[in-house]
Amino acid sequence: xxxxxxxxxxxxxxxxxxxxxxxxxxxxxxxxxxxxxxxxxxxxxxxxxxxxxxxxxxxxxxxxxxxxxxxxxxxxxxxxxxxxxxxxxxxxxxxxxxxxxxxxxxxxxxxxxxxxxxxxxxxxxxxxxxxxxxxxxxxxxxxxxxxxxxxxxxxxxxxxxxxxxxxxxxxxxxxxxxxxxxxxxxxxxxxxxxxxxxxxxxxxxxxxxxxxxx
Amino acid sequence: xxxxxxxxxxxxxxxxxxxxxxxxxxxxxxxxxxxxxxxxxxxxxxxxxxxxxxxxxxxxxxxxxxxxxxxxxxxxxxxxxxxxxxxxxxxxxxxxxxxxxxxxxxxxxxxxxxxxxxxxxxxxxxxxxxxxxxxxxxxxxxxxxxxxxxxxxxxxxxxxxxxxxxxxxxxxxxxxxxxxxxxxxxxxxxxxxxxxxxxxxxxxxxxxxxxxxxxxxxxxxxxxxxxxxxxxxxxxxxxxxxxxxxxxxxxxxxxxxxxxxxxxxxxxxxxxxxxxxxxxxxxxxxxxxxxxxxxxxxxxxxxxxxxxxxxxxxxxxxxxxxxxxxxxxxxxxxxxxx
Numbered sequence: 001x002x003x004x005x006x007x008x009x010x011x012x013x014x015x016x017x018x019x020x021x022x023x024x025x026x027x028x029x030x031x032x033x034x035x036x037x038x039x040x041x042x043x044x045x046x047x048x049x050x051x052x053x054x055x056x057x058x059x060x061x062x063x064x065x066x067x068x069x070x071x072x073x074x075x076x077x078x079x080x081x082x083x084x085x086x087x088x089x090x091x092x093x094x095x096x097x098x099x100x101x102x103x104x105x106x107x108x109x110x111x112x113x114x115x116x117x118x119x120x121x122x123x124x125x126x127x128x129x130x131x132x133x134x135x136x137x138x139x140x141x142x143x144x145x146x147x148x149x150x151x152x153x154x155x156x157x158x159x160x161x162x163x164x165x166x167x168x169x170x171x172x173x174x175x176x177x178x179x180x181x182x183x184x185x186x187x188x189x190x191x192x193x194x195x196x197x198x199x200x201x202x203x204x205x206x207x208x209x210x211x212x213x214x
Numbered sequence: 215x216x217x218x219x220x221x222x223x224x225x226x227x228x229x230x231x232x233x234x235x236x237x238x239x240x241x242x243x244x245x246x247x248x249x250x251x252x253x254x255x256x257x258x259x260x261x262x263x264x265x266x267x268x269x270x271x272x273x274x275x276x277x278x279x280x281x282x283x284x285x286x287x288x289x290x291x292x293x294x295x296x297x298x299x300x301x302x303x304x305x306x307x308x309x310x311x312x313x314x315x316x317x318x319x320x321x322x323x324x325x326x327x328x329x330x331x332x333x334x335x336x337x338x339x340x341x342x343x344x345x346x347x348x349x350x351x352x353x354x355x356x357x358x359x360x361x362x363x364x365x366x367x368x369x370x371x372x373x374x375x376x377x378x379x380x381x382x383x384x385x386x387x388x389x390x391x392x393x394x395x396x397x398x399x400x401x402x403x404x405x406x407x408x409x410x411x412x413x414x415x416x417x418x419x420x421x422x423x424x425x426x427x428x429x430x431x432x433x434x435x436x437x438x439x440x441x442x443x444x445x446x447x448x449x450x451x452x453x454x455x456x457x458x459x460x461x462x463x464x465x466x467x468x469x470x471x472x473x474x475x476x477x478x479x480x481x482x483x484x485x486x487x488x489x490x491x492x493x494x495x496x497x498x499x500x501x502x503x504x505x506x507x508x509x510x511x512x513x514x515x516x517x518x519x520x521x522x523x524x525x526x527x528x529x530x531x532x533x534x535x536x537x538x539x540x541x542x543x544x545x546x547x548x549x550x551x552x
Contacts, residue, residue, distance in 0.1 A: 012462075036459075124417065
């Protein structure tokens with residue numbers, strides 16, 4: 001049975017729809033063809049990224065990182081169907097919850113990201129817009145740029161991007177948020193490595209390659 | 215009685231293979247633009263010392279030609295601007311020496327210009343953009359930049375070699391003269407087959423070194439040169455187009471400006487035009503004759519800096535071969551492009 005499809009987000013690469021899938025609400029993430037690439041190249045890229053993203057979601061789940069459950073993959077239309085997480089992004093939620101809850105959420109995120117890094121996976125686009133909160137339970141999304149990596153450099157970029165995202169949208173609470181995150185992160189990766197990562201993050205920042213949203 | 219005062223600025227460019235001299239006015243008129251390009255033998259790249267020797271030989275003649283074509287005497291100049299970087303040390307030092315001498319002899323201010331900022335400013339002047347997302351492509355740069363808070367900020371760039379490097383290094387291996395972009399673009403017209411090559415986009419960044427290696431390997435394995443050129447151009451330009459699209463979505467800019475030597479590439483132009491269209495942005499390209507390195511880009515940027523009070527002294531005017539464009543303070547622009 002065909003049901004109504006509702007466009008809820010349009011990114012540079014993919015369109016996100018909410019629709020009914022076997023009687024339950026589900027998310028359709030569809031990578032859209034780009035006219036600036038010749039079809040042979042465009043098809044290959046969308047196909048490869050769709051399967052890569054699904055694979056990364058599967059891999060991080062094994063490490064104890066909550067992600068929406070994948071229901072269906074269609075490489076021909078570069079589509080992933082996944083469970084609908086009914087909640088706001090962490091970025092939105094942080095605006096409206098009290099300080100102790102802010103701390104609690106960021107601490108949980110630290111634990112999740114710590115598990116992911118310990119397991120040798122980096123997210124590649126680590127912002128609080130790519131974390132959903134369903135009644136306090138956090139889910140990570142958008143693994144299109146994710147990769148297998150144990151490099152301190154790559155993990156440092158994840159932390160830096162997250163720090164930047166917190167700074168640019170939650171300026172007044174930024175230190176509280178990031179400290180809570182690091183507490184959770186350190187509880188998984190250990191004091192020594194946590195310190196090393198923090199140091200690396202500052203070093204990458206000094207190079208001035210990553211900037212705040214204009 | 216009323217006077218209209220016009221300011222004149224001489225600009226000197228010598229960062230790589232081109233020595234250029236130009237006179238512009240503070241109204242953005244380019245009164246002269248002369249240059250001479252050092253060409254290396256096919257199959258070889260720029261030899262920095264030989265290029266510097268070339269520049270030394272042509273410098274005096276080109277500077278006087280720039281003044282005579284502009285029909286002004288040296289004593290009328292308000293300032294002399296020079297590209298102090300980024301570029302090849304020996305080449306940069308020729309321009310710097312000429313500019314320091316002129317500044318000292320004529321007793322006029324010396325203005326240090328960043329070559330990359332020059333590409334951006336001549337692009338906005340000749341194409342008419344006001345607050346663009348800039349795509350700077352040349353032998354020395356492959357960068358995506360937008361203006362914010364007094365500086366041009368890099369939103370994406372190459373992690374290894376530039377788009378110009380990719381074409382020139384490929385050309386060198388097959389004995390074509392550099393700069394080789396136009397020659398490679400001609401060859402693509404005769405292609406009949408697309409060959410899959412590595413497509414590497416990391417966020418807003420691109421990486422071309424693997425593409426170079428793979429393209430050369432395809433050639434050695436017996437693929438037709440035309441097909442390798444076509445595939446390499448398709449993949450390299452599509453990668454940049456995707457990185458530009460991400461940066462455009464991220465910054466929300468409503469203009470895209472393509473500038474620098476590789477801006478003349480028609481395939482890249484058409485891809486970026488499509489990216490701009492997808493995001494309801496206007497698309498601009500630097501005027502053709504100012505895409506490659508030239509004195510006018512230095513003269514005009516020098517004029518903007520001079521009017522904003524940015525001048526240097528002879529002892530401070532040292533060359534900076536690795537001068538990054540985001541390090542330059544830009545007091546003559548506002549965030550809204552005014």
